[in-house]
Amino acid sequence: xxxxxxxxxxxxxxxxxxxxxxxxxxxxxxxxxxxxxxxxxxxxxxxxxxxxxxxxxxxxxxxxxxxxxxxxxxxxxxxxxxxxxxxxxxxxxxx
Numbered sequence: 223x224x225x226x227x228x229x230x231x232x233x234x235x236x237x238x239x240x241x242x243x244x245x246x247x248x249x250x251x252x253x254x255x256x257x258x259x260x261x262x263x264x265x266x267x268x269x270x271x272x273x274x275x276x277x278x279x280x281x282x283x284x285x286x287x288x289x290x291x292x293x294x295x296x297x298x299x300x301x302x303x304x305x306x307x308x309x310x311x312x313x314x315x316x317x
Contacts (some may be wrong), residue, residue, distance in 0.1 A: 224279065224280045224281045224284070224285065225279050225280070225281055226277070226281055226285060226290055227282075227293075227295055228236060229298070230293055230297040230298065233297055233298045233301040233302070234297065234301060236301060236305060237293050237300070237301035237304045237305055240305050240308070240309075241283075241301065241305045241308055242304055242305075242307065242308025242309075242311065243304060245308070246304060249303050249304060249307050250308075252303050252307065253299065253300050253303060256295075256303070257295045257296075257299060258297070258301045260291070260294075260295050261295065264281035264288070265292055271287075275287045275290035275291060275294075277290065
């Protein structure tokens with residue numbers, strides 16, 4: 223299994239365990255903001271990016287910078303948002 227897919231699976235399980243999945247509709251604008259912002263960045267700075275994801279290990283056979291960026295946008299951003307905003311709402315006392 224590739225390293226990036228393993229990280230994706232870990233993020234998904236973390237979101238299931240610690241995330242506030244029942245209120246995902248309230249977090250949907252944040253999902254869109256981060257994904258569209260990253261997508262615009264990837265499009266505008268395709269040739270002159272500030273950083274580049276370099277595949278390692280078994281990822282070298284299938285992944286490129288674009289593949290890894292899309293995996294981050296589609297799996298890791300939503301999982302992180304669900305976990306963080308769920309905990310943040312509890313911290314503010316807005317359960």
